[in-house]
Amino acid sequence: MAGALASMMVLAMSGQQALWGGGKSSPQVNDDNTVTFSIKAPMAQRVEVQLDYGVLWPLERDTAGVWTYTTGTLAPDLYLYNFVVDGVKTLDPSNVYTMRDVATVKNMFFVGGQELLYQAQDVPHGQVSAVWYDSPRVGKSRRMMVYTPAGYDQGNQRYPVLYLLHGSGGDETAWLHQGQAAQVLDNLIASGQAVPMIVVMPNGNVDEQAAPGSDQRGLVTPTFQHKQWMEGSFESTFADIMEYVERHYRTINKQSGRAIAGLSMGGFHSLYISANQPKDFGYVGLFSAAIRPMRGVQSPIYDNLEQKLAEQFRQGNKLYWVAIGKDDFLYQANKEFLALLARLAPRYTYVESTGGHEWRNWRIYLTQFVPLLFK
């Protein structure tokens, strides 16, 4: 029997390798931070690799039908990629790690090891929970992800809370996956750069209960399009989330113990939630935020922004942090908003980065913003 079990496993493994493997592991991150991709495709006429959403690079075929491509030196970061084999998008059969961004699935890899904040390190880890809560203002039960820091389960300490919001096309899992938020928090807290905090990641699409695949809609294709989209419904029902969190976690329930931040649509949500609840958030982060409501949208949530912001700053906001990339299509809208802040805010922080409307930037902004909180 023991022998049979071992044989079965060897069989299962070699069966797989015979069918799919190319003998080489892919991707291979080389010592000089170049990366070699390889895939066995003897019948293919053309094989390309797409790094993130960039151009297609052609691979070269060897006599055994293994195609390879080696990049130039890559900066330490999280990267996505896929192959294109004779025009068909193909994931790397040698790499089990994938990441979904809206309706696109790609393989992932890291360049940079122990210094990379996005990767799990040998440090104490927080707990991540998929939490269903009743939302009476929405009229249904909904799901959010909650990070509690290492040590939360060992005492009676109360913790500050960061509400961290995703963008259009995202859901409550986006910051954990593309954003690597749990790893970032673990690593920043372990090194003393950030204070231990709870991070609450709700679902900003009020017309869905949970991320695609996690509620009774079944395995629907994720989409940017939602019936309730940037029209006030998330902002006006956000209190349900705060009330649940403050009732079920050991939180510091005052302005100086609450932060709200988000990317793109989540920045927009952060802007208007904090402006409409001027005493609630000590810290606000807008990452590549949308600023103005969609054309034709009417909601009291979006009325009188100037007066609301002025009141928010009078109430003693501690940090108003705005970041955007020079190539972002929301750059101009953010510059106009900064002019408004310059008139209204006693102080605010502006970070201008390279790049555009992309996760690479939002991960960087998270690592910059979190160390500023609750100090």
Add this chain to the structure above:
Amino acid sequence: MAGALASMMVLAMSGQQALWGGGKSSPQVNDDNTVTFSIKAPMAQRVEVQLDYGVLWPLERDTAGVWTYTTGTLAPDLYLYNFVVDGVKTLDPSNVYTMRDVATVKNMFFVGGQELLYQAQDVPHGQVSAVWYDSPRVGKSRRMMVYTPAGYDQGNQRYPVLYLLHGSGGDETAWLHQGQAAQVLDNLIASGQAVPMIVVMPNGNVDEQAAPGSDQRGLVTPTFQHKQWMEGSFESTFADIMEYVERHYRTINKQSGRAIAGLSMGGFHSLYISANQPKDFGYVGLFSAAIRPMRGVQSPIYDNLEQKLAEQFRQGNKLYWVAIGKDDFLYQANKEFLALLARLAPRYTYVESTGGHEWRNWRIYLTQFVPLLFK
């Protein structure tokens, strides 16, 4: 700005479709429970689809280069599949849902909607947490997944606990992914077929802290091979898991409030943990379990099995449940074990199914076993 945001999204979506889509969604579950797979691959010479781990079926090409294949009627179930395009394993570019089984990644879909226990329904949902706990007996911190039933956060009720163990090549996420354990528990509890319970899913590979990709080893390739494998280390350190759970959750801390079950290696672990802790578990489930220790393994954990089992039954075990498929390579070993049970156990339950050593069976066994617990 608003217009720009909307345009960007339309652009991003149509860009994707132009590049990867075939115009049709795939897979398409038809009204008669046949399933149509399709993929656009105009340059390909041969396109096949592999359902689960079965044979390769050839797709047919239309004039636009879209290849399709329609199956016969499929029974309601969870299915995995992938394409093979000119010999290269390819995931379905139209389907974002994937599932990893050890080092194989495939797309997934469901046949059967609201009646399927494996799919999220419109019922109250339990909470799932990735929990790091200190394991002093192992000497490191490790991760387990914990399901708490709907309503756990609303009162002071205490709940029974099912310890649910994965097989070789698996990890603490296996029962949640391939096993769809949270959906199964939600649905069985909501319909009154099962009592609300906590389900603890630890990692049975003592030489790793957490599932591949979730600890500091980085994005390693998952493997069946572990340094500490079925040699007593998991069984002899299991008390760390129970102690953590009983300290941190509102559990019913007695024999009638504890169950342990697992598949393959996890069945083996369940057998020996419960035999060595004869007063601890009222309910034991062995799903396609390995029975005898590996050749050459010496551990007091595996000594004197008959005496230990006899003592376990004397202590009032309520349910000893053994299930295996007729085609399982462990079938004979289980039959021998049943002969032992026939001699020693005042009562036990044996379920013999069709099929072999596969997740299809383990999901079924879970739906059969859970309703029997804590009643």
